[in-house]
Amino acid sequence: MSIETPLPVLKPADFASDQDVRWCPGCGDYSILAQMKKMLPSLGMPRENIVFISGIGCSSRFPYYMNTYGMHSIHGRAPAVASGLKTSRPDLQVWVITGDGDGLSIGGNHLMHAIRRNMDLNIVLFNNRIYGLTKGQYSPTSPLGKKTKSSPMGAIDNPLHPLSVAIGCEATFVARSIDTNIKHLGAMLKRAADHQGTSFIEVYQNCNVFNDGAWSYAKDRETKFETTLELEHGKPLIFGKDRNMGIRLNGMNPEVVELGKGITEDDLLFHDERSPEPSLAYLLSRMRYEDGYPEPIGVFRSVDVPRYDEMVNEQIEIATKEKGRGDLEALFNSGETWKVS
Amino acid sequence: MATSTPSKPITNLDEATVRFCGDSGDGMQLAGTQFTNTSALLGNDVATFPDFPAEIRAPRGTKAGVSGFQIHFSSNEIFTPGDTVDSLVAMNPAALVTNLADLRDGGVLLVNKDAFEKKGLAQAGYESDPTEDDSLDKYKLHAVPMTKLTRLAVEGMGLSQKEADRCRNFFAMGLVFWLYDRSLDPTLRFIEAKFGKRPEVAQANTAALKAGYHYGETVEAINTQYHVPAAKLGAGSYRNIIGNTALAWGLLAAAQKSNKRLFLGAYPITPASDILHELAKHKHFNVLTFQAEDEIAAMTSTIGAAFAGVMAVTASSGPGIALKGEALGLAVITELPMICINVQRGGPSTGLPTKTEQSDLFQAMYGRNGECPMPIIAAQSPGDCFDIALEAWRLAVRFMTPVMVLTDGYIANGSEPWKIPEISDIPKITVEHPGPLTGGEEFQPYARDERLARPWAVPGTPGLEHRLGGLEKQDIGGDVCYDPNNHEHMCELRAQKVANIADDIPKQVLDGPDSGDLLVLSWGGTYGACATAVHFAQAANKKVSHCHLRYLNPFPKNLGDIFKRFDKVLIPELNLGQLDLMIRSRYLLDTIGLTKMQGKPFSVAEISEKIDQLA
Numbered sequence: 001m002s003i004e005t006p007l008p009v010l011k012p013a014d015f016a017s018d019q020d021v022r023w024c025p026g027c028g029d030y031s032i033l034a035q036m037k038k039m040l041p042s043l044g045m046p047r048e049n050i051v052f053i054s055g056i057g058c059s060s061r062f063p064y065y066m067n068t069y070g071m072h073s074i075h076g077r078a079p080a081v082a083s084g085l086k087t088s089r090p091d092l093q094v095w096v097i098t099g100d101g102d103g104l105s106i107g108g109n110h111l112m113h114a115i116r117r118n119m120d121l122n123i124v125l126f127n128n129r130i131y132g133l134t135k136g137q138y139s140p141t142s143p144l145g146k147k148t149k150s151s152p153m154g155a156i157d158n159p160l161h162p163l164s165v166a167i168g169c170e171a172t173f174v175a176r177s178i179d180t181n182i183k184h185l186g187a188m189l190k191r192a193a194d195h196q197g198t199s200f201i202e203v204y205q206n207c208n209v210f211n212d213g214a215w216s217y218a219k220d221r222e223t224k225f226e227t228t229l230e231l232e233h234g235k236p237l238i239f240g241k242d243r244n245m246g247i248r249l250n251g252m253n254p255e256v257v258e259l260g261k262g263i264t265e266d267d268l269l270f271h272d273e274r275s276p277e278p279s280l281a282y283l284l285s286r287m288r289y290e291d292g293y294p295e296p297i298g299v300f301r302s303v304d305v306p307r308y309d310e311m312v313n314e315q316i317e318i319a320t321k322e323k324g325r326g327d328l329e330a331l332f333n334s335g336e337t338w339k340v341s
Numbered sequence: 342m343a344t345s346t347p348s349k350p351i352t353n354l355d356e357a358t359v360r361f362c363g364d365s366g367d368g369m370q371l372a373g374t375q376f377t378n379t380s381a382l383l384g385n386d387v388a389t390f391p392d393f394p395a396e397i398r399a400p401r402g403t404k405a406g407v408s409g410f411q412i413h414f415s416s417n418e419i420f421t422p423g424d425t426v427d428s429l430v431a432m433n434p435a436a437l438v439t440n441l442a443d444l445r446d447g448g449v450l451l452v453n454k455d456a457f458e459k460k461g462l463a464q465a466g467y468e469s470d471p472t473e474d475d476s477l478d479k480y481k482l483h484a485v486p487m488t489k490l491t492r493l494a495v496e497g498m499g500l501s502q503k504e505a506d507r508c509r510n511f512f513a514m515g516l517v518f519w520l521y522d523r524s525l526d527p528t529l530r531f532i533e534a535k536f537g538k539r540p541e542v543a544q545a546n547t548a549a550l551k552a553g554y555h556y557g558e559t560v561e562a563i564n565t566q567y568h569v570p571a572a573k574l575g576a577g578s579y580r581n582i583i584g585n586t587a588l589a590w591g592l593l594a595a596a597q598k599s600n601k602r603l604f605l606g607a608y609p610i611t612p613a614s615d616i617l618h619e620l621a622k623h624k625h626f627n628v629l630t631f632q633a634e635d636e637i638a639a640m641t642s643t644i645g646a647a648f649a650g651v652m653a654v655t656a657s658s659g660p661g662i663a664l665k666g667e668a669l670g671l672a673v674i675t676e677l678p679m680i681c682i683n684v685q686r687g688g689p690s691t692g693l694p695t696k697t698e699q700s701d702l703f704q705a706m707y708g709r710n711g712e713c714p715m716p717i718i719a720a721q722s723p724g725d726c727f728d729i730a731l732e733a734w735r736l737a738v739r740f741m742t743p744v745m746v747l748t749d750g751y752i753a754n755g756s757e758p759w760k761i762p763e764i765s766d767i768p769k770i771t772v773e774h775p776g777p778l779t780g781g782e783e784f785q786p787y788a789r790d791e792r793l794a795r796p797w798a799v800p801g802t803p804g805l806e807h808r809l810g811g812l813e814k815q816d817i818g819g820d821v822c823y824d825p826n827n828h829e830h831m832c833e834l835r836a837q838k839v840a841n842i843a844d845d846i847p848k849q850v851l852d853g854p855d856s857g858d859l860l861v862l863s864w865g866g867t868y869g870a871c872a873t874a875v876h877f878a879q880a881a882n883k884k885v886s887h888c889h890l891r892y893l894n895p896f897p898k899n900l901g902d903i904f905k906r907f908d909k910v911l912i913p914e915l916n917l918g919q920l921d922l923m924i925r926s927r928y929l930l931d932t933i934g935l936t937k938m939q940g941k942p943f944s945v946a947e948i949s950e951k952i953d954q955l956a
Binding site: 017047053063067069072077081082085088112313315319322323331332335340341 | 590
């Protein structure tokens with residue numbers, strides 16, 4: 001009879017490193033760190049099998065605060081570092097922590113290719129719509145007209161929408177949450193961890209020093225029910241404090257409607273996160289507050305597609321099955337050789 | 342097919358050099374490769390120099406589109422593809438005009454007469470047909486209607502005229518094979534293997550090859566055959582090998598000898614891509630090839646793989662290494678073992694992608710921000726690329742450092758006979774990973790051993806959880822640390838660790854006496870030309886020795902002492918004097934440089950001429 005030692009049950013505190021957290025007091029990053037530490041024990045995975053990889057920026061200090069393996073790499077390159085790690089060691093759970101500048105500006109190319117390869121990586125993009133660590137320049141998600149140190153007359157670069165980018169890169173899991181909506185954020189992190197393939201989460205994160213209030217419309221108790229919409233698979237798109245507002249399709253375009261007065265739930269758009277076609281998820285990703293829409297939070301898309309890390313190792317198995325385990329002597333003597341005596 | 346009974350006199354030669362040249366679509370690289378393999382199988386020592394344009398297909402018939410392949414084969418040991426050519430095959434006027442200068446007086450000149458028509462001549466800048474005036478009189482000219490004869494040979498085999506003309510290189514090969522008394526068998530086997538699935542193509546190429554051979558036998562104008570007997574190489578099994586293949590095989594061997602899976606992160610770039618291609622073919626060796634989205638990702642994925650605990654390698658050329666620069670800094674500061682290969686080509690910028698140069702030594706040595714020391718080693722010949730890969734990985738894991746390997750386009754694409762090593766003779770490479778810590782002790786990721794190497798703790802090991810990164814780290818403990826004295830200390834430690842490699846590498850040896858009038862100091866792919874030129878000088882009783890550096894950083898410990906025993910030090914390089922400047926600054930020595938920046942290797946004559954001026 002064998003006695004199996006059960007895995008020690010880990011607590012959130014077990015995931016805290018001995019480093020002092022050095023984000024500015026009041027930063028949204030604290031909440032994301034707390035939710036991550038709270039969520040990880042639920043995975044039942046030993047700490048040593050988890051790796052956090054980041055680039056450069058405020059968010060990218062994250063790995064130093066986790067008592068797991070980690071690497072604080074260079075600006076924008078975390079998805080590529082993580083790709084080499086995950087390809088070599090599919091047994092590890094790999095998280096990529098990035099921001100709007102790190103992930104969408106200097107590292108845009110790596111983000112795009114990591115997502116399309118669909119390795120089993122969990123990418124969390126902290127979107128605060130500003131460069132924080134370099135003290136306040138406009139970022140790829142800053143709105144048009146945003147006045148910053150580097151755009152004193154207002155930003156004239158069209159902003160990117162992170163989820164639209166991810167969906168355009170063939171993402172298989174896309175979700176959005178908000179730093180202060182802690183229950184929701186924890187649930188999204190768990191969904192991302194459980195997804196087989198690249199998970200991409202955008203977190204609305206407040207930089208209270210350089211861009212305070214960028215997401216206040218989505219976070220404030222008074223407005224959030226009118227400005228955000230929580231997606232649920234298979235359910236109609238309903239929002240509002242009184243749950244009396246909905247989203248209906250008018251041709252190709254979503255429109256905000258009020259329930260009642262002849263409009264029922266059946267007239268509304270129903271969410272289907274498992275739709276093989278990404279069109280619905282893309283349409284949802286385009287719904288912006290400034291255009292008069294509530295901004296969806298939750299899982300936009302979650303589909304099963306073969307993963308790079310799985311396939312690359314499968315090819316090795318197939319090649320080994322066909323040719324046998326690599327034999328140097330056979331290789332060196334393959335083709336034309338001759339003997340000198 | 343056995344070589345036929347000679348019906349014409351055969352002249353025995355010690356060695357010969359042949360060059361095939363034609364349009365880049367004419368199959369000259371294939372012709373050269375076949376001739377090389379055949380000569381190697383026959384037991385000659387061989388050295389090759391493929392030379393092709395950066396454009397895949399430049400406009401047909403133009404000088405820009407000329408592609409060449411030179412083979413030097415010998416009964417003696419040789420180190421270079423030869424300075425001058427004994428027989429030149431020119432498939433069109435552009436090839437003739439761009440290559441003729443290298444044909445020695447009295448050499449054999451075989452041209453495809455059919456290509457010498459009005460348009461072709463005009464494209465090459467000829468006002469009249471040189472095969473019909475006396476301008477080529479100093480050569481043994483044979484103007485052969487190769488196009489017509491090839492078409493006749495393949496007639497009735499169901500090929501279009503375009504397809505028939507594609508067999509022309511086999512006709513040329515057949516003729517040269519006859520001229521140098523080489524067997525057709527290896528090429529016939531190649532045709533069968535390559536075109537077996539398209540029998541009509543296999544049949545046509547075979548017919549063209551034999552037609553060329555028979556043309557040599559029967560046509561009266563060509564009245565001499567040459568024979569270069571086998572060389573006396575050391576006993577053993579041999580094969581012909583190209584530098585990039587040898588490097589890839591060396592990586593495979595290093596992975597097996599260290600019991601590691603091999604990860605290659607690479608982005609396509611000339612002339613390094615063949616390393617990626619070769620390794621991608623050998624997945625059954627547990628090889629992961631990751632074609633990254635760019636050079637930066639190739640490097641950073643390699644860092645990720647090194648952190649994961651596998652044998653991590655990236656391969657590129659100068660422009661790619663420039664893009665990897667920042668990430669190489671991360672590799673240095675995280676002190677993870679990995680290999681970065683630079684197959685050098687002409688620069689700056691895109692430069693001369695298909696041509697050779699040695700101008701990235703400074704880039705390897707100084708091309709990163711901060712104090713960022715990295716060991717640098719360089720291969721000297723195609724076969725040596727195998728050994729350099731093993732040595733790079735040995736140093737990387739022993740000293741926990743990225744290692745820069747320099748080769749160049751010349752040795753990467755060139756080939757030579759390679760003595761196949763006994764697998765059991767290849768030394769094991771020991772890799773150690775610290776085991777789990779379960780008693781609550783604190784793991785120290787930046788504690789060091791006597792060489793100053795830190796432990797390679799891999800994810801998945803309980804109790805060793807730690808965070809690496811680009812920010813400066815506290816000595817021993819490895820936390821982020823901005824302390825000024827710690828930073829200085831860490832910079833010194835990293836520098837000292839790389840310097841310590843000098844204690845772990847062989848002392849520098851010389852070819853020739855250990856003192857004299859002149860020391861020729863070389864590195865990398867110029868080995869062959871320098872060795873040959875020094876041998877000539879020694880044969881002429883000059884007091885000249887050759888010192889070929891394999892280790893560029895750190896230098897071997899005894900190098901400074903060697904310099905003291907020679908009156909002069911000559912440093913030939915395919916750059917504007919990079920090793921020269923490194924030697925001058927390190928040893929305060931008044932060296933003499935010899936530089937060349939033409940996208941071509943040194944000829945032996947160029948080195949000899951300089952030696953003769955100095956000794």
